[in-house]
Amino acid sequence: MGALTTSPLMKRLLAVWIGAILVFLYLPMAAIALASFSRQRYFRFPVPRFDTRWYEDAFTSLSVRDLLWTSLTVAAIVTVISVVLAFLGALAFARYDWKGRTIYQKLLLLPIFFPQAVLGLALLLWYSALGIPTSWMTAVFAHLVWILPIATLVISIQVYGFNPAWEEAAYDLGATRWQVFREVTLPVLWPGIFSGALFSFLLSWGNFPLSLYTTGADSTIPEWLYAKMVSGYTPLVPTLGTLTTVGAALLLLGAYATIMLVRRARRAEDGG
Amino acid sequence: MNSATPATTESAAPILRLQNVDKLFGDFVAVERVNLDIREGEFFTIVGPSGSGKTTLIRMLVGMDKPSDGNILLRGTRINDVPANKRPTCMVFQSLALFPHKTVGQNIEFPLKIRGVPPAERRGRCERLLQQLHLPQDYYGKAVGKCSGGEQQRVALARALAFDPEILFFDEPLSAIDYRLRKALEKELKDIHRETGKTFVYITHSLEEAMVMSDRIAIMRGGRVVQVGTPDEIYNRPRNRFVSEFMGEVNVLEVARDGDRLRDGASGALLQGPAMPEGFTKGFLVIRPEAFRFLNGTADATPNRLEGRLYNEYSLGSRMQYQVHVGGGVFLVEKLREQRYQGQLDDSVTIGWDPAEAMLFEE
Amino acid sequence: MSLETDVRALESELEDADHTRRRQRSSLWTELGDWLRQPGALLAAPPMLLLALGFLGPLLLVAAFSLIPPKTFDLGGAWTIRNYVDIVTESYWISFAWSFALATVTVILLMLICYPLAYAMTKVFGRAANILTLLLVIPLFVSENIRLFGWVLSLVKGGVLPGAAELWLGLDISGLLYTVPAIVLGLVYVYLPFMLFPMVLGLSMVPDRLREAAVDLGASRWQLFREIELPLAMPGILIGCLLTFILALGSLAESKILGGSAIVMIADDIESAFTFAQNWPKGAALSVLLIVLAGGLVFAVLSRLDLDKILGRG
Numbered sequence A: 001m002g003a004l005t006t007s008p009l010m011k012r013l014l015a016v017w018i019g020a021i022l023v024f025l026y027l028p029m030a031a032i033a034l035a036s037f038s039r040q041r042y043f044r045f046p047v048p049r050f051d052t053r054w055y056e057d058a059f060t061s062l063s064v065r066d067l068l069w070t071s072l073t074v075a076a077i078v079t080v081i082s083v084v085l086a087f088l089g090a091l092a093f094a095r096y097d098w099k100g101r102t103i104y105q106k107l108l109l110l111p112i113f114f115p116q117a118v119l120g121l122a123l124l125l126w127y128s129a130l131g132i133p134t135s136w137m138t139a140v141f142a143h144l145v146w147i148l149p150i151a152t153l154v155i156s157i158q159v160y161g162f163n164p165a166w167e168e169a170a171y172d173l174g175a176t177r178w179q180v181f182r183e184v185t186l187p188v189l190w191p192g193i194f195s196g197a198l199f200s201f202l203l204s205w206g207n208f209p210l211s212l213y214t215t216g217a218d219s220t221i222p223e224w225l226y227a228k229m230v231s232g233y234t235p236l237v238p239t240l241g242t243l244t245t246v247g248a249a250l251l252l253l254g255a256y257a258t259i260m261l262v263r264r265a266r267r268a269e270d271g272g
Numbered sequence B: 001m002n003s004a005t006p007a008t009t010e011s012a013a014p015i016l017r018l019q020n021v022d023k024l025f026g027d028f029v030a031v032e033r034v035n036l037d038i039r040e041g042e043f044f045t046i047v048g049p050s051g052s053g054k055t056t057l058i059r060m061l062v063g064m065d066k067p068s069d070g071n072i073l074l075r076g077t078r079i080n081d082v083p084a085n086k087r088p089t090c091m092v093f094q095s096l097a098l099f100p101h102k103t104v105g106q107n108i109e110f111p112l113k114i115r116g117v118p119p120a121e122r123r124g125r126c127e128r129l130l131q132q133l134h135l136p137q138d139y140y141g142k143a144v145g146k147c148s149g150g151e152q153q154r155v156a157l158a159r160a161l162a163f164d165p166e167i168l169f170f171d172e173p174l175s176a177i178d179y180r181l182r183k184a185l186e187k188e189l190k191d192i193h194r195e196t197g198k199t200f201v202y203i204t205h206s207l208e209e210a211m212v213m214s215d216r217i218a219i220m221r222g223g224r225v226v227q228v229g230t231p232d233e234i235y236n237r238p239r240n241r242f243v244s245e246f247m248g249e250v251n252v253l254e255v256a257r258d259g260d261r262l263r264d265g266a267s268g269a270l271l272q273g274p275a276m277p278e279g280f281t282k283g284f285l286v287i288r289p290e291a292f293r294f295l296n297g298t299a300d301a302t303p304n305r306l307e308g309r310l311y312n313e314y315s316l317g318s319r320m321q322y323q324v325h326v327g328g329g330v331f332l333v334e335k336l337r338e339q340r341y342q343g344q345l346d347d348s349v350t351i352g353w354d355p356a357e358a359m360l361f362e363e
Numbered sequence C: 001m002s003l004e005t006d007v008r009a010l011e012s013e014l015e016d017a018d019h020t021r022r023r024q025r026s027s028l029w030t031e032l033g034d035w036l037r038q039p040g041a042l043l044a045a046p047p048m049l050l051l052a053l054g055f056l057g058p059l060l061l062v063a064a065f066s067l068i069p070p071k072t073f074d075l076g077g078a079w080t081i082r083n084y085v086d087i088v089t090e091s092y093w094i095s096f097a098w099s100f101a102l103a104t105v106t107v108i109l110l111m112l113i114c115y116p117l118a119y120a121m122t123k124v125f126g127r128a129a130n131i132l133t134l135l136l137v138i139p140l141f142v143s144e145n146i147r148l149f150g151w152v153l154s155l156v157k158g159g160v161l162p163g164a165a166e167l168w169l170g171l172d173i174s175g176l177l178y179t180v181p182a183i184v185l186g187l188v189y190v191y192l193p194f195m196l197f198p199m200v201l202g203l204s205m206v207p208d209r210l211r212e213a214a215v216d217l218g219a220s221r222w223q224l225f226r227e228i229e230l231p232l233a234m235p236g237i238l239i240g241c242l243l244t245f246i247l248a249l250g251s252l253a254e255s256k257i258l259g260g261s262a263i264v265m266i267a268d269d270i271e272s273a274f275t276f277a278q279n280w281p282k283g284a285a286l287s288v289l290l291i292v293l294a295g296g297l298v299f300a301v302l303s304r305l306d307l308d309k310i311l312g313r314g
Helices: A008-036 A053-060 A062-095 A101-109 A116-130 A136-160 A164-172 A177-206 A209-214 A221-230 A236-271 B054-062 B104-114 B119-132 B137-141 B149-162 B179-196 B207-213 B231-236 B241-246 C003-020 C028-036 C039-065 C082-089 C092-124 C129-141 C144-155 C160-169 C180-203 C208-216 C221-249 C253-257 C266-274 C280-302 C307-312
Strands: B016-025 B028-038 B043-047 B069-074 B089-092 B167-171 B199-204 B216-221 B224-229 B251-258 B261-264 B282-287 B304-315 B319-326 B329-336 B348-353 B359-361
Touching (some): A008 A236, A008 C144, A008 C160, A053 A236, A062 A221, A062 A236, A062 C039, A116 A136, A116 A209, A116 C280, A136 A177, A136 A209, A164 A177, A164 B089, A177 B104, A177 C129, A221 A236, A221 C144, B016 B054, B028 B054, B028 B224, B043 B207, B054 B089, B054 B199, B089 B149, B104 B137, B149 B179, B179 B199, B179 B207, B207 B216, B224 B231, B224 B241, B241 B282, B241 B359, B251 B329, B304 B329, B319 B348, C028 C039, C092 C129, C092 C266, C092 C280, C144 C180, C144 C253, C180 C221, C221 C280, C253 C266, C266 C280
Parallel strands (some): B043 B199, B043 B216
Antiparallel strands (some): B016 B028, B216 B224, B251 B261, B282 B359, B304 B319, B304 B348, B319 B329
């Protein structure tokens, strides 16, 4: 064991490296938050005067409400569909041995290894050739093409740890197929399904390249922000950017807290 | 209990009868023409090396797989097509298959919960099982992952007993346990068998394990049952070389007939074997290490005498084992510790055995 | 002894069994039926159907569009390779070259940046790794254009970095934005998690006892890295490189938001062909070229990897 301990100097260097990367990752988000509280229409550093007027604007704006609603609807529907399909897909990916599985595993991953902007344009072409008018609904489908493989991967990691003998044992002890599913399969795989749902929601919520070409007249928040960035800056850009970031972070923390609470509840059950 | 209704039991009728049971996976024949009768209340063990088809066989007996051909009869009723959850039998899995998200108590109560037994009654049954299996009562709320290997074995057994099966199957549950604990659990299992009076069907790759626990043993190889018998019968009258070798370390000599004697291929020695079957030309002579003795002078009149060199000595606790080199052949000799060989490595030694103690197989 | 006769009886019995054994004949249809009856195939069907409709279909359509005359929208007409000829004769190779160059630089930088981090997460800071993972994941869920815009605010004249430099150091670094290095910064920034997490997965596949054994056998720190850690973590590192290379190759937002009009990357060309120029066949042909180049790489790498082994440990 002793042979592998890292020297204190090395440890300190690694800690500095981690710190630098975290600063690198969070600096732009901090800049956005800073800009959103700046009173000026155009951002300058250091900020001469702080103000929250852009938030008031954002909360009262009807178009912002529309954007929020579209983004939420798309993300919610994507989450539900992708979790159901990814659950099935993950069982095929990691649990069952079947002819064609290795090919399936690789085919399924292809959309992840694919430039999203090109995928978005290809889908745009596809919809127009099939005569399907683009709207938030076509964006849901586009998101699924990219998010389903990711959700499947996330759930698969949990499924790899699943011992099929658990199901067989329950079945052998007299449980019906539905009881096996409810009593064993679902509770054991629950953490994976939960993470899969979280990933699906957040990735859809933040997606921009696919939404850009597939929402038609509807618009999600990231899309609208992009439009404003490239033409006609408004201070609502950093404001909405901050709001979506905080929203995503809150959701993640909430999820983390839920997991911790469930674990503690289980442990308390153990104690009693 | 459910669909497989017990028929009127004649005392001689087996609880479980297999008739010409086959299992094919595609072109691969995993189990072939197996006929077995398992009697009410006995501890029956199926032994075989990996790939011998024993796991496939037990999966069919439990109801996880269907035979391709043949019949499985439970008290005279054909149960081939009865699924596992409708059979009055259950199994302790190789991996134990304890539900990781449930506590010890919830695991044990699982079959009762499935049957709709009210919680209070479940709890009472569970507590009695914990006691019967020497598990502390406060383990009721413990996470199964926090139990030791031996405790998990007991929880798995308690869960199966809670089901109150007519036959309890075991799929090598002790294979991953370390040697000393395994020895203790083997005896415990036999005690439980005695206390409950249930029919136990156990599979394992270890004949040694089977010998400790079983009333009767079936030995499988290549999907077929090679021999069925009590531990005594298997030990004293193995049916072929495979069974005799399966029992543990034995000396196997490749021999050819030479007049009324046998010529050992490796050492070239001329030996006296047991009675040769008619038309015997060549085969294998199997001699247990403990059949040998070190000969001193010519006082011993055995016709089998081999001159060799003592190459090495191993201590097996109460017994000592020796490796003796004779010409090109290597022999294992075993003696009780108090009868150990007095001398040094590289001594010239003479070993011998009685012709009747060796076993001769054509193959 | 009766044993020998027993043996012979048993063996002849078994031979009989061999003779009576009949193999089942199977036709193509029953085979297909059997294949579909596998639970895995059944469960894989819905996701595969979705990808057939949402991925394979569109790609085939793009391929078809790339073969019709420029600036037409009708698949019924004559087929031509004009678009490809145009691409080769016009100066599109420049954007391809920029995309490949920037993707390569991004991958190299990310490897250097992420390896120490992945190493620290898997082998050094065991307990803090969870919270660190969370901190590193959060940015992934914020829309990439918002984060890139944060860089605009950080780099722009009078922004966070130039403002701070001027305020505290008296330096003028206002020319950072809308340059090629700014694009590389954006690419490295956005795709960092895509290199990091596969690398972490790869490094966690290196068992500590192997590393201990190597050190015990006299390996130096460098030899440990070269002989043990790198080869065993290679599947994860390869996936990370592949992922970041492909994503950087097809990136659009980074060059547009941070690069201004410094250079044109290939996704930019594709987008303009589809949108402003309304020349779908050319956009399709450019896409096909990009897909073929990237896809070849993906297939070459993925076919060498055993996904069960990589993910099963996760």
